[in-house]
Amino acid sequence: MECINKKCAAELTGSALYCHICGRKQEKERTKRKRGNGQGTVYVLPDGVIRAVKTLGYDVDENNKKHRKTLSKQGFSTKKEAYAWLAQSPKKREKRISFKKLYETWEPTHTASKSTMNCYSAAMNWYQPIWYTDVKDIDIDDLNECVEECDRGKQTRRNMKTIAGLLYKYGIPRGYFPEKLNLAEYIIVGGGDQNHKSGFTDKEVETIRKNINKVPYAEWIYSLCYLGFRPSEFLELDAINYDRKEKAFVGGKKTEAGTNRTVTVSPKIQPIIDKLVRDKISGPVFCRPDGEKMGIKEFREHFYKALSDMGIDNPVTKVGDQEMHKLTPHSCRHTFATMMKRVSGGDKDKLELIGHTSAEMLRYYQDVDYSDLRKITDAL
Numbered sequence: 001m002e003c004i005n006k007k008c009a010a011e012l013t014g015s016a017l018y019c020h021i022c023g024r025k026q027e028k029e030r031t032k033r034k035r036g037n038g039q040g041t042v043y044v045l046p047d048g049v050i051r052a053v054k055t056l057g058y059d060v061d062e063n064n065k066k067h068r069k070t071l072s073k074q075g076f077s078t079k080k081e082a083y084a085w086l087a088q089s090p091k092k093r094e095k096r097i098s099f100k101k102l103y104e105t106w107e108p109t110h111t112a113s114k115s116t117m118n119c120y121s122a123a124m125n126w127y128q129p130i131w132y133t134d135v136k137d138i139d140i141d142d143l144n145e146c147v148e149e150c151d152r153g154k155q156t157r158r159n160m161k162t163i164a165g166l167l168y169k170y171g172i173p174r175g176y177f178p179e180k181l182n183l184a185e186y187i188i189v190g191g192g193d194q195n196h197k198s199g200f201t202d203k204e205v206e207t208i209r210k211n212i213n214k215v216p217y218a219e220w221i222y223s224l225c226y227l228g229f230r231p232s233e234f235l236e237l238d239a240i241n242y243d244r245k246e247k248a249f250v251g252g253k254k255t256e257a258g259t260n261r262t263v264t265v266s267p268k269i270q271p272i273i274d275k276l277v278r279d280k281i282s283g284p285v286f287c288r289p290d291g292e293k294m295g296i297k298e299f300r301e302h303f304y305k306a307l308s309d310m311g312i313d314n315p316v317t318k319v320g321d322q323e324m325h326k327l328t329p330h331s332c333r334h335t336f337a338t339m340m341k342r343v344s345g346g347d348k349d350k351l352e353l354i355g356h357t358s359a360e361m362l363r364y365y366q367d368v369d370y371s372d373l374r375k376i377t378d379a380l
Helices: 081-086 100-108 114-126 139-149 154-171 202-210 217-229 231-235 270-277 296-310 331-342 347-354 358-366 370-379
Strands: 041-044 048-062 065-074 248-251 260-263 316-319 324-325
Touching: 041 081, 081 139, 100 114, 100 154, 100 358, 114 154, 114 316, 139 260, 139 324, 154 370, 202 217, 217 270, 217 296, 217 331, 231 296, 260 370, 347 370
Parallel strands: none
Antiparallel strands: 041 048, 048 065, 248 260, 316 324
16 A cells, blocks of 8 residues: 555555655545535534525615525434435525516516506506515416406406406516416406305305314404405404404505405404414414414415315316316405395495495595494494
């Protein structure tokens, strides 16, 4: 065996740890293995916790300063486990954009007359309930539900379908819609009674009630039926905006008539709300187990599974690679509206509770009285 020092090359015995001529240690130094760009890094923190980090890309802010976007996870048992997680994690950050931001990005690229663009802008206003929803989380039910609530006539609904189609055609080749399916083709323009509106029957509402504490998310669905919020508004209800004295929520997204509307809580769901806000000062009322806000896409999955587990029939129509259900989270809002028809109360107060756009002028000139709202929700 020769010394690993090529300049020395002295003959050594097989058991020699050091060269007797140059003194060089005979164990070859291991070179540090360098991982390629984008493959991530594994760290062992001072407290022994193993953490994996991968850079997904960079964003540039308004001051032209770059901000690195990373994906990380810690708590692995071994480095091998951490490297395995890195290998399975995304190679690059997914493109994320809200429906409204996509429209604002598309608008300057489209060539049309000023009157046509004004029509598109007016139609876009009716999509306000999903303005701030990531476009990947929007499904055909969300689009159709926005069209359902448009009461400006069939031409406006046609413009809504047109503008949605243009946004999909713009967004698909740019990677904003991984499924590459133009859902606008399946929007129902009919409006009124021709649309696919479906609420829960009284029997189905009772079935939901009986499954509270038995089927996960049954209490969420039951609560949504008695609150009347749009599903996206429901998931954004914050404990800080719950009036414990008046037992009422102030919530609603930025729609013309739905912003910060007051909804008193029905006695039928009061125990559920009391339990959810008991130890919470702020943060989403209806949230994940870790306290974080739940996205509409995730809630929708829980909603459909819960109905199936409760034995509630929910026929499905195939729309490309997606499914369109007869009963959707928005059906709870239709159920709330149907129940309100059965109880006495002023139209102004009913419109305040449901936050419909046709109440806009009434809400500008009339005050809301808690006791009037309470009479309606107490009677549901």
